[in-house]
Amino acid sequence: MDAQVNTGMPSPNKHFDIEMQLLLDAIYLKYHCDFRGYAGASLKRRLVTAMNRFGCETLSQLQDKVLHEPEVFPALMDYLTVQVSEMFRDPAYFLSLREKVIPLLRTYPSLKIWVAGCSAGEEVYSLAILLREEGLLERTLIYATDINSTALKKAESGVYSLDRIAGFTSNHQKSGAKTSLSDYYTTGYGRAVFDKTLRQHIVFSDHSLATDSVFAEMHLVSCRNVLIYFNRQLQERALGLFRESLCRKGFLGLGSKESLRFSSHADAFDEVVREDRIFQKKNLA
Template sequence: MKTSAAIAEEIELHLLIEAIRLKYHYDFRGYSQASLKRRLTQARHHFGCETFSQLQDRILHEEATLVKLLPFLTVQVSEMFRDPAYFLTLRNSVLPHLRTYPSLKVWIAGCSAGEEVYSLAILFREEGLENRTIFYATDINTDALAKAEQGVYDMDRIPLFTENHRKAGGKSSLSDYYTAAYGRAVFDKSLRKQMVFSDHSLVSDSVFGEMHLVSCRNVLIYFNRELQDRAVGLFKDSLVRRGFLGLGSKESLRFSGHADSFEEFNRNERIYQKRADA
């Protein structure tokens, strides 16, 4: 049986989430409650608040606090060519299909600081498909989008990025794509010429366009079942006939209400293909 303190904390958490939605239109109600509570508890300690009510007061009256809060609520952990086998499968198995199209659209949903969109741009360049592809990188965190558009990463992350790129079948050195200066790697601005960065919420926004590949990796694990279904429905409706959907290594369509609209293209790498009759 829950204590009165635990019940009060649950109410405070609910009211905080509702306050964020009502004032700033960021809707986190469909996120995993356990994950949300853990992240907001970290934020509460960071801001020096003893209760969620105190944090709510700051959020309502200090708009700058929300900007600092969003990184706690959105997934910010990524790396270039994360899970190299996924990118190797795209290179060897998915891109031969995409090569048959005269033009391509790729949606990276939940792009965070842009590591995945740069990975895909490099992969598509190495396979000769970059110039006919537009990469749509979206996130609800506008600060993360700004960082993604800059394409600047700390040099201490580059050895891991380089090794991932090699394992993903890289046909050149990753150093060909960035310039090192002052402890940071600045990725070539030519990689951004085919990228479009946009604020988009999988919780409340609509279909994004006719995509040939949607890559949304390690985002759905933070959603509850209802919101997962909404997101997968968006991906299904956004994909062209026989388009591809890539998910994270711990994600699956197995229990999704839209599972029948997809075929397993590569089970190990969580890559699905939209059925022709979907």
């Protein structure tokens, strides 16, 4: 057994679950952001980290800061939402999109794509580059949504640290790239700034899978590594939104650890690429 390590973080006390429920209720009532359907274990870990960051011994102290110190909530959002991604993450997924999905998307005169939970925008720009390589970006509108306004602003800027570009480039090549990633950004001051012509086809907007409704009919919905942070009820709600939003024969992409298998919506979809979690809405669904 590994020895215990003192992380310097406060440990959850016996009232933690009660305090967590009260904090999430307070956040919902004051800021209209609903985290009450997020998976408990993951949320607890992130809140313990946040308590340390804000110098709080209890969640009740953190709740007091959230309610009375306006600058705290935007900072707390970076703990409540998971901001971990990279361009062309899981390259096999993007390769499958090229080979199995793009040929069918070509048959539409115009396309709408929804990236739900877009974080800092890495997946959005990946899809935009893929679509440009395949000659489809000019007739595509990509909706990139998230509940974290700070992440959305970063995504909209299209600016990433230069030390991440090598990893992005490797993923891009593995995704079946037809161009060089360097064709799409300029560098300076340790940063890579992605081409503003990519952003012309992207609409960044606040949207909550917990509380908001469908806003357009989509040909492809990509929501990857988001549902794993939801409890079963919220997963069902989100999948219902995707099903409602997709046109007939539209496509749904999920993360590598996510599935429709145990969902009430499973019968509405066919598997296109099982290992890469790509599904297609049935014609009559």
